[in-house]
Amino acid sequence: MREFVDIVMPAAALEGTESVVAAWLRRPGDPVQRHAPLLEISTDKVTVEIPAPASGVLAEIVRGVNDPVQPGDLLGRIAPSAETAEEPAASEPAAVAPGTGGAPGSAARLSPAVRRLIEQHQLDVSQLRGTGAGGRVTYEDVRAFIEHRGGPERPVPAATTSRFVPHTAMRRRIADRMVESLLRTAPHVTAVFEADLSAVLAHRAAHEAAFGGRGVRLTLTSYLVRAAVAGLRAVPEVNSRWHPEAIELFADCNIGVATALAQGGGLIVPVIREAQRLDLFETARRLQDLTARVRAGRLDPADVQGGTFTITNHGVSGSLMATPIINQPESAILGVGKIQPRPVARPADAGYAVAVAPMAYVTLTIDHRVLDGAQANAFLAKVVETLEGWPSN
Numbered sequence: 001m002r003e004f005v006d007i008v009m010p011a012a013a014l015e016g017t018e019s020v021v022a023a024w025l026r027r028p029g030d031p032v033q034r035h036a037p038l039l040e041i042s043t044d045k046v047t048v049e050i051p052a053p054a055s056g057v058l059a060e061i062v063r064g065v066n067d068p069v070q071p072g073d074l075l076g077r078i079a080p081s082a083e084t085a086e087e088p089a090a091s092e093p094a095a096v097a098p099g100t101g102g103a104p105g106s107a108a109r110l111s112p113a114v115r116r117l118i119e120q121h122q123l124d125v126s127q128l129r130g131t132g133a134g135g136r137v138t139y140e141d142v143r144a145f146i147e148h149r150g151g152p153e154r155p156v157p158a159a160t161t162s163r164f165v166p167h168t169a170m171r172r173r174i175a176d177r178m179v180e181s182l183l184r185t186a187p188h189v190t191a192v193f194e195a196d197l198s199a200v201l202a203h204r205a206a207h208e209a210a211f212g213g214r215g216v217r218l219t220l221t222s223y224l225v226r227a228a229v230a231g232l233r234a235v236p237e238v239n240s241r242w243h244p245e246a247i248e249l250f251a252d253c254n255i256g257v258a259t260a261l262a263q264g265g266g267l268i269v270p271v272i273r274e275a276q277r278l279d280l281f282e283t284a285r286r287l288q289d290l291t292a293r294v295r296a297g298r299l300d301p302a303d304v305q306g307g308t309f310t311i312t313n314h315g316v317s318g319s320l321m322a323t324p325i326i327n328q329p330e331s332a333i334l335g336v337g338k339i340q341p342r343p344v345a346r347p348a349d350a351g352y353a354v355a356v357a358p359m360a361y362v363t364l365t366i367d368h369r370v371l372d373g374a375q376a377n378a379f380l381a382k383v384v385e386t387l388e389g390w391p392s393n
Contacts, residue, residue, distance in 0.1 A: 004077040005054040007038065007062075011071040019043045020169045021067050021075070026058045032078060039075065042169050046268070046299045056080040064136050066114070066166065117142045117164060170266040181328045186242070186367035190323040191376040195383070196357045197339055199390040206392070211284060221257060221313050222284040224336055227386040228311055229253050229276050231334075234382040235375050239308050240331045242370050252276065256307035256327065257287065259294050260317070268294055269327060271307040315339060321361045331370040334383070337361040 009019070022042035026032055037049040038058070059079040063069055114137055118125060121142075128145055130137035167175075182188060200223045211218040232239040232253045241248040253276040256269035270290040275283065293299050310327040315338035324335045342359045345352045362383060364376045 003080065004059055005056070005080055006074055007050070007053060007076040007078060009041070009069045009071050009073040009075055010048075010050065018169050018173055019069050021063050021065050021069060022047055023065060024061055024076075028058050028061060030058050032056060032058050041069065043173075043301070046301055046304060047297045048301065050075070052078060054078050054080050065138065114138065114142055117166075120164070121146055168266065170261075170268075174266055177328060178325050182325050185328055186326055186331075186369060188323070188326065188365055189368045189373065189376070190363050190365040191373060191380055192321065192361060192363050193377075193380040193384050194359050194361050195387045196344065197360055197387060198357055199392070200387050201339075201358055203390050203392060211281065214281070216281060216285045217288055218280075218284050219287060220339075221311070222280055222287055223387065223390065224311055224313060224334070225255055225257070225272060225275055225283050225287070226280055227383045228255055228309065228334055230386040231379040231383040232309060233276065235379040237371055237375055238332045238364075238366075238379050240370055241308070241329050242331060242367060247370055250308040252308065254306050254308045256304075256310040257290070258310060258312035258324075258327075259291060262295065268299070268304060269307060269310055270294060270299060270303045271305065273306065310334070311336070315360060321363065323363060324365050326365055326367055331367045332376070332379075333365050335363040335365065337363075 019041050022040040024039045025037055026039075032038055032052040032055065034053065034055045035051045038052040039050050041048050041050055057079045058076065060077040061075075062077070063073065063075045069075065118128075123142065123145065125137070128137045128141055131141055197220075200220065204218055204220065204223070208218040236249050237247070239250050239253055241250070252274045254271050254273050255275045256271045258267055258269050260267055270293075272278070272283065272286050272290070278286070290299070290303065293303070307327065307330060309330055310324075310333045312322075312324050312333060313336045314322045314324070315336055318338055320337045320340065322335050322337065324333045326333050337360050339358045339360045341356050343354050344357045344359065345354055347353075362380060364380050366376045
């Protein structure tokens with residue numbers, strides 16, 4: 001009897017998150033090496049590679065792309081040597097995942113996204129040719145049938161076209177969390193200040209070459225993190241969490257920085273831990289490391305856990321002002337808008353003089369169960385004071 005090595009969903013690293021299979025990096029019949037990346041699992045926050053538990057040949061894929069998975073689930077099987085696993089002939093029936101039954105194109109083997117698309121267009125599953133693992137019908141197979149063989153999309157006015165983009169696990173989780181935060185958990189209130197960033201921009205211009213010489217890019221977000229630390233130390237209640245019986249105040253400033261993923265892939269919040277212990281250089285270095293790993297899709301689950309406060313620098317994409325939604329279970333979120341030269345009235349001998357300065361709106365959205373307007377204003381006042389008073393050396 002042929003022996004196989006099971007590929008099993010890790011139990012610890014992804015516990016407590018919604019997870020789906022994002023991609024298989026090998027097809028059945030492909031050789032695999034132990035510890036080499038074999039498939040990717042997407043959670044609501046990160047994408048994690050699952051390594052092969054043994055060397056040999058990928059014999060079977062049990063959970064296909066977009067299938068939900070839980071810790072301990074069987075994902076596939078490996079034949080531990082090439083001699084014991086041969087690619088099935090085209091005429092052989094494809095392997096069927098345990099408990100699903102049915103032919104490769106049957107409804108029992110369809111992912112939720114594929115099933116919804118088939119139902120929306122009232123298609124006959126038996127007419128679809130599956131190109132996925134084991135003959136599984138994929139989302140792309142259905143789209144190809146609709147566009148090239150199945151006739152036009154649902155009737156729409158001639159000038160209008162549309163397409164359906166299935167929700168990723170991350171997008172579904174973001175939607176759930178935002179609705180939960182705004183409508184069911186925390187009463188949101190937003191305070192708005194503005195900051196003159198002349199001192200910060202001057203300091204950055206004077207020091208970015210030196211930072212670059214040490215392999216670190218000096219970004220404006222680094223200054224925002226330092227200013228946020230100053231605000232959190234001045235108003236500790238902002239660095240807190242609501243509990244029904246008490247407010248939990250945190251000693252460490254674990255600051256998350258909201259980072260947009262490429263091509264509308266959602267938003268992720270990697271955390272700079274114990275930011276109160278860092279200087280500007282170390283802050284910039286950690287931001288650079290986290291940002292690089294976000295773009296490469298190589299964050300660890302621990303990188304997005306344990307935050308106590310969040311910054312969203314929405315100005316990088318051109319937004320002047322926003323009222324961000326609190327990243328639960330935190331109590332506040334700092335939003336920073338686009339830096340824009342604006343006329344500013346300043347005290348002068350004759351009263352006031354108008355000057356042009358690089359200004360940015362800064363907002364603090366608070367959980368009104370935890371914080372009041374006076375505390376929000378005190379926090380923002382300290383943030384602005386820190387930014388505007390940044391030393392030149």
